[in-house]
Amino acid sequence: YWDRLDGIDRDYLKQFTDFRAVDATVIHVVKTLRQKFRATTRGLAALKINTVFSLRKFVALELEIAPETRHEVKFKFLTREKGVLYVFDLGWWCYDLFGKIMDHKSFFVCRLKDGADVAIKEFRCKGYSAVSGRKRLSLKELLDCGNLGGDRFDAMVKLGDMKKRVRLAGLKHNGEWYFYVTNITDEKFTPQVIYEIYRLRWQIEIFFKELKSNVSLRHIVMKDEDAIMLEIYATLIFYLLTRTLMSKASKGLSVGKSLAEVKRRLADVVVPMLL
Secondary structure (H helix, E strand, O other): OHHHOOHHHHHHHOOOOEEEEEEEEEEEEOHHHOOOOEOOOOOOEEEEEEEEEEOOOOEEEEEEEEEOOOOHHHOOOOOOOOOEEEEEOHHHOOHHHHHHHHHOOOEEEEEOOOOOOEEEEEEOOOOOOOOOOOOOOOHHHHHHOOOOOOOEEEEEEEEOOOOOOEEEEEEEEOOEEEEEEEOOOOOOOOHHHHHHHHHOOHHHHHHHHHHHHHOOOOEOOOOOHHHHHHHHHHHHHHHHHHHHHHHHHHOOOOOOOOHHHHHHHHHHHHHHHHO
């Protein structure tokens, strides 16, 4: 998968030892298991699969099975490996998590939570001289006074009671502002690049969709916890084998070839492997 990435993406992402998306998906199970897998909807049972997904290798590196009601931030997925870039959505918003990633000398990108306590300390771009003398300025105050000129925003900020400063990168897209919190401060990682990096997080959503739609893991009918675990991990093994076959079979295939030729060449590769 890494070899198939756009050259520009590889140029930016090769600076990290790995690029990992962290997210969770919910799967319903039989109601008799509602004490073990408590759902957010009363009377139902559902489990949550917390996942660390490598966007360099396109595989799940770590999984945790938990009740749907268990909060995401309780998923302990950090390693002491340096230089890892993590991307996650607001369900993982936690100052303590941000601090630990920075302590491990790794990196993160997360959307800015509405209502977060943001104090702007230093602007990394021009155009804010009217407010740059203020010791403390919230993003809401900046938005309210209409001082966000252009379509880029870049500043070092203090979040809540965090001791270390982080970067707040903003991009105006189709008339709407998108803000991201990160500790990537390299100047070549512009707000546009941060925006693009966060967009790559969508690949973990595609992974979840493939598990539920293509590999039929949307609902689990097993009534025993061990059987449920067996079905989940067997499905993941099947998914990995399928991805491996698809990768090997697609090598050397040209988009310009006819569909019949593509099918023939796929068969020439896949059938011997299955045998």
